[in-house]
Amino acid sequence: MTEVVYLTSAVLMGALLVAVGVAVGRREGRVSALPRGEPEHASRWDAASESLTRLTRSPTTWTLTFLALTVGVGVGVILFVGGGPVPEGTQALAGVAVAGVLALVVSAFLFVGTYFTAKSKGRSTAWGVAEGTIALGLLLIGAIVLALVFG
Numbered sequence: 001m002t003e004v005v006y007l008t009s010a011v012l013m014g015a016l017l018v019a020v021g022v023a024v025g026r027r028e029g030r031v032s033a034l035p036r037g038e039p040e041h042a043s044r045w046d047a048a049s050e051s052l053t054r055l056t057r058s059p060t061t062w063t064l065t066f067l068a069l070t071v072g073v074g075v076g077v078i079l080f081v082g083g084g085p086v087p088e089g090t091q092a093l094a095g096v097a098v099a100g101v102l103a104l105v106v107s108a109f110l111f112v113g114t115y116f117t118a119k120s121k122g123r124s125t126a127w128g129v130a131e132g133t134i135a136l137g138l139l140l141i142g143a144i145v146l147a148l149v150f151g
Contacts (some may be wrong), residue, residue: 070106073098110135 055061079086079094086094111132118128 069101073101074102107136107139110139 039119076094076098080098081090082091090123114132114135115128123131
């Protein structure tokens with residue numbers, strides 16, 4: 001069982017590495033041939049970025065995301081606790097899913113909070129990302145230490 005987990009982890013990390021490499025490769029080397037002062041046409045990347053920015057600034061998006069997370073975690077907790085004739089495998093899967101969603105929300109909150117705190121202090125985007133990554137790394141190291149001490 002452990003070998004399957006390691007193999008799956010290696011495959012997922014390899015796929016992530018390839019995806020990042022492709023994204024960077026498509027983005028690198030693009031130099032504007034227009035002289036300064038002339039507006040550059042928006043690329044698909046810029047259009048997608050603007051669309052995503054508009055979507056994330058919409059209160060409706062945040063409300064629907066909050067409701068979906070709340071309902072999902074609630075259903076997962078009910079399945080985990082066993083509020084009916086639920087198969088045992090589903091109970092364990094619901095527990096893992098709820099723990100995963102909560103860990104993702106806490107991690108995202110920590111990263112985004114650290115990022116925006118750095119940006120509000122006048123630091124660059126790179127500094128914000130670095131500080132957010134360091135905060136997540138410290139959280140992960142703390143989780144590993146707790147698992148080694150108590151597990």
